[in-house]
Every structure is written in C-alpha cells, then in structure tokens.
Amino acid sequence: MDQVRVLSPATVANVVCGFDCLGFALEGPADNMLLSKTSAQDITIIHRDNFGLSTDPTRNVAGVALQAFMDAAGVDHGFELEITKQIMPGSGIGSSSASACGAVVAANLLTGEPFSAHELIELAMAGEAVASGARHADNLAPCILGGFTVVRSAEPLDVIRIESPELYAIVVHPQIEVRTADARTILPQEVPLRSAIKNWSNLAALIAGLYRGDMDLISRCLVDEIVEPARQHLIPLFREVRSAAMSAGSLGGGISGSGPSIFMLANSREAAERVEQAMRDIYSGTDIIFKSYVSRIARDGVRQAE
C-alpha cells in the first residue's frame, strides 16, 4: 500500500467538570487526508482548502507530527500529504489535533503499523505543540482512541478510553476569535477547596454515569463552577445558548476546548436536532456568523476512508 486516505475527526476537550482531562470524539466534521509514500526522504504538504495554513512541513502541525513519526520509525522514504480540512482552525473543536492525528495514523497504516495508539498520541503531541505551544493531549487522545477519554497525565502520557452509551453532541461555532493563550490567562490561579471538591465529585460521578449508561446521572454531573464562570463572557450569548439547549432537552454541556464553540449533549439524534435548532435560533437573531453540527459521539477515532 502506497497511499491511504483517512478521516480525522473533530473533538471536544474540557468537557464541563473534566477541565484539562476529559474529551470526546465526534464522527464529523472530519478532515480528509490523503497520504502517499514518495521516494524522496522529505515531506510535501498540499492543502485542498482555503484556510491558508502553512505548507512548510516544519511549521505545519501535520508536517511536524509526520516528521516525528518518520524520526521514530526510521522510514527510508518520504510522504506527500494532501489535506482537505473541514474543521476550521480556531473553532475550539480540535482542528490542529485532527491534523496531527490524521497524519500519524495514516503514516502508521502505510508502514505496517509499527506504533500503538498510545505511541501515536505521543508522536502527534509534537505537532500539537506547534499550534498551542504546550504538550497536551486533551484533543489528541479522543481523536485517536475515539469515544470519551481521560488524560490522567500528559507527561508521562497516560490516557484511558472510557466506555459510554450512545450519545449525541451538538456543536455551535460562533465565528469570533478566542486565543487559547487569552483563555488560559483568564483562569484563576487558585480555587476554593470547596469548589474543587464539588468539581471532582461531579467528575467522578460523570465517569461512573458514562460506564453505567445512566443519562440522568450524566446530566446531573455536567456542572462546572470553576472554569466556565471565568470564561463564559468570552463567548457571545453563551448563557442564552446553553439555556435554550437545556430547555430543548439537552443533557448539559459547556464551552468546547477554550471556545468559542459551545457543545451540548443529547441522548438521541431527534433530541440533538431539537437542541441544535434551539441553539441556532439564539444566534439567528444576531449578526454573529455561526456554524452548527450534530454528530454521534464517535466509537472510533481517526478512521480509514473508503
């Protein structure tokens, strides 16, 4: 096999009470990436989209991840990577992670799968660091493993795939810019112990709710009194959008990653479509440009396309 096409999905990190820890993968949107072996020992990047990302492999997230793969695998050839991004950079649903993960999973498929999923997350982290300036795996882990994932530790990497019932996510992306660095500096350095306890009690119960498939419990746990109060003003009409989603039957949700996308969960596709409409209705009355998506939580991460 000299060529492989993969779909690398959007992901949601910082799932409510699971800040810096809990994430999940969507089925779509997903970046479409065609990787080919080349005889020259270098990397060529071609973009089939209009996001204006660098094609310099040392400055492109997918390129850096691919180089990390090549260094670790010691391959005797090069790669050409043709990317049709569907996940808008800066949307807060793991656009750079999708680039990094898609590149290393495709390279793994083309070279006899020398690396485990865990090792691929490590390699993709090199690419992610180009985009965010930090080694973190909150979007990489669900992008590669699928489903819900807990990142117990990024250094050393320790990620766990969490069982979950069939769930749907609604993502609404208001097209304003939130810089991840700004979203970081806005966070409190210290938090009341009482708030921290409440948060980890909710998170512990949420993990149990996912394993048990208990939708009521999952819904009760989707509470965040630490990060969301500090960040919600970065996102226009955040409270109104979430409130409309809850009234339409959502289980709960919050800020996706560091925003600006808002995600909500629902227990069926029908409920998810009602929730999406309610969220769209809030932004439709404004001049905010936005996109929305409904997707099942993906069982798998990056997948080979037909």
Added chain:
Amino acid sequence: MDQVRVLSPATVANVVCGFDCLGFALEGPADNMLLSKTSAQDITIIHRDNFGLSTDPTRNVAGVALQAFMDAAGVDHGFELEITKQIMPGSGIGSSSASACGAVVAANLLTGEPFSAHELIELAMAGEAVASGARHADNLAPCILGGFTVVRSAEPLDVIRIESPELYAIVVHPQIEVRTADARTILPQEVPLRSAIKNWSNLAALIAGLYRGDMDLISRCLVDEIVEPARQHLIPLFREVRSAAMSAGSLGGGISGSGPSIFMLANSREAAERVEQAMRDIYSGTDIIFKSYVSRIARDGVRQAE
C-alpha cells in the same frame, strides 16, 4: 419477625484523590447489632462493649438514626437495640456511621423494608450529624451500599455505587486521637488550580480503573497532593508506614477518613498480609499502641447475621 441481627461494617472515606467523595466498605471489623420490636413507643439502647458510649437515644448515633426512621415510617411500636461495637470510636474507619447504618437497616428489615437504600442513607445521616456535627454521607454510603461509592452531593443526597474488581484493604489504627474538627481546620481554604486539575484527573482515571479492573491504573491514580500533605503530620510515622506498605506490594493508600487510621490497598489476600506485616513492623519498634485489620472490599454493606 420481631428481632433481627445485623453486622454493620467499617468503612474508609476520603480515598486518596477522592477526598470528600470516594469511600469503600470493609467486610470487617463490623459492629454486631441486635434490634427487637417492643410494645412501648420508645427506644432502649444497650451496649455490650466497653466504649462508654451514651445509652440516651437522643445522644446516641444509633438512637438518633432509629428515631429518624421511626418518625419517617410512622411505626406503632418501639425498639430495643443491643450493640456490640467492634469498630473503635475515633479510629477513622466509620465507627459512628456503622452505628447509624446498622440501626436503620435493621429497623427496615423488621418493618417490611419501607425504605430504599438511598432513603436509608438519608435517615442515617441524622445520626451521623450527632457524631460529626455535619451532614455528610462519605462513610454512610459505602456502609449501606457496599463496595466503592461516590457521594456526588450530600444535599440533596446523590450517591453512586462503583463497580470494582476483587481488592483487599489493610487498615492500621495507631491509637492516638485525631479530632475530625482539627483535621478540617488544617486544610487549605484555597488550592492551586493546577493541583486541583491533577487531583480530578487522577480521580476520573481511578473510577475508570475500578470499572475496568485495571490494577496498574488503580495504583497509578492513588496520589493526593492536596489533603495528605496537610494532614500527614497528624499521624505518627505516616510516611514510613506507607512507604513500607508500598515496598511490600501495596497498590497505594493513604489516610482513612480524617485519621488516625492508615489504609492501603492490595490485589490479593496474600499481598495484603505481606503489606499488613510491613506496616506492623514500623509501629512494633515504637511505644505506639495499634491494631491492624485485613479485609476484602465488601460487595455488600450492612448485612443480616445468621
């Protein structure tokens, strides 16, 4: 049925990274409680032990819990409760919770089981409040439900039973006094967000480890950088005892409740017995009076005795 005998087990709360949230039940030690219906509409408490606890039902944990049960159930008779406590008060392994839970579970059995397990925890909370001055369910939940439990919220009560693999606990009780109130005031009011994130990441992964039965993962998650550093000096030779336990093959552990007992986990009875010996060896060289216990994590909470 006019009489029932129950065994009400010791419990461990504040399980490492699960401070104020995660607890589990032991099979033993357990208080032995014989409850009988009486014609008079009052409560008589008889102690068959030497702990000198009050027999005034308005000042006795079991008595207050029993009264809460009678008020809620509207029974037309009274109770005589004969208690042989095996769990030393003040040991930090849920002595007062065992009294409260044993009383309400026994009363439930004698009156056609009008209440659910969840409701019994609510009723037992009235008794627990006499001992601790606060409504909390950290020991009550595992005492009634067995296994590992998460208290997501005490008010309103929301507790979840967590699946877990076969695990053993070793408890060593150095017989010094630690007042729960003192152990509370010693805690920081605020904690670094970074530490809180680390803690909830460990707790989320620990819950996953329990569901998956992954002993290595459970072991990696048993880390607490928030409460333990503040409290460990209250317990003589805490670090030495834990270090000896780890060297002997324990998965991890920490302070039980607010101390002074130390608990450690192990993945087999043989490992647990080695760990117990290593822990005993530390205190044996001192003038500290201590007791130790090895028990499987109980599948059930309060149980009817033959």
